[in-house]
Amino acid sequence: MEGIHRAKGFEKIVEPVRLTSKSRIKFQCYPGVPCFKLCCSELYLPxxxxxxxxxxxxLNLTSDEFLLRYTEPFILPKSGLPIARLKMQDNEEKTCPFLGEAGCTVYEVRPLACRYYPLGFGLFRNRDEGKNEDFFYLxxxxxxxxxxxxxxITVEEYRISQGIPxxxxxxFEWAEIIMKKESLGPVEVPEKSLELFFMVSTNPERFKSFVFDTKFLDIFEVDEKELVxxxxxxxxxxxxxxxxxxxxxxxxxxxxRRKESPSVKKVKPF
Structure with a gap:
């Protein structure tokens, strides 16, 4: 199962235990714990x-500034879709760029994966019931x-305490896109589709420019209230x-879509 991390200082890797939202766990992390901050290095954090x-x-940065300074592109293994992941510092411990002496310097807006720890999260499509189902693992x-x-506490209580919901x-719809692509299996994805997915997923300024400064609105109908x-x-x-x-x-x-002109080239679906 994905999400297994190699234990720092230990050779043994402990298999994750699959949980539901009602499963009960014990976990606490604070500066007095001897291992405090040890989990904030060598991360592959999407x-x-x-x-x-x-x-x-x-951080009062543009998307371009943030992406260049703090992230690196990463291909999700099952879907083949590109996302951004946090880039570790170039030091011996490969620590998180937001790790300070007292802990996380962006704790208020820390990423979703950090809030979940030590839980992992998965989403799959239940074809028999025609709905999405999630699961957790410790x-x-x-x-x-x-x-x-x-x-x-229960898993759901922990999620609420961390502001996860x-x-x-x-x-949610972004996660659905990834899940749908995973369900298609090893289908070749057109380069243009990958570029569009990465732009929407990582750079709102560029996507906004794409909507308002190109022929986008000549091709797609968007309600005036939605545009505002x-x-x-x-x-x-x-x-x-x-x-x-x-x-x-x-x-x-x-x-x-509006009525297409012959000059408009459609993006090839997956």
């Missing part, structure tokens, strides 16, 4: 579009001394982008 939006705002790294300590809802909203609100822009990706990549009619 960033969601909402992670990037919140972090670049917090990653037991050998160095972690916060496991099995503290008060026992409010950060997942805005990117996506021009003023980057989160609304992101969510519009997810619907548009579903339209051009999977043929879903979520953003309607």
């Amino acid at each position: 960033l969601t579009p909402y992670d990037i939006l919140r972090l670049k705002r917090f 990653v037991k790294e050998g160095f972690c001394q916060g496991l099995e300590s503290g008060e026992e 409010g950060l997942e809802e805005p990117i 909203a996506i021009k003023e609100d980057e989160l609304r822009l992101l969510q519009f982008g997810f619907k548009w990706l579903k339209t051009v990549l999977f043929g879903e009619n979520l953003v309607k």
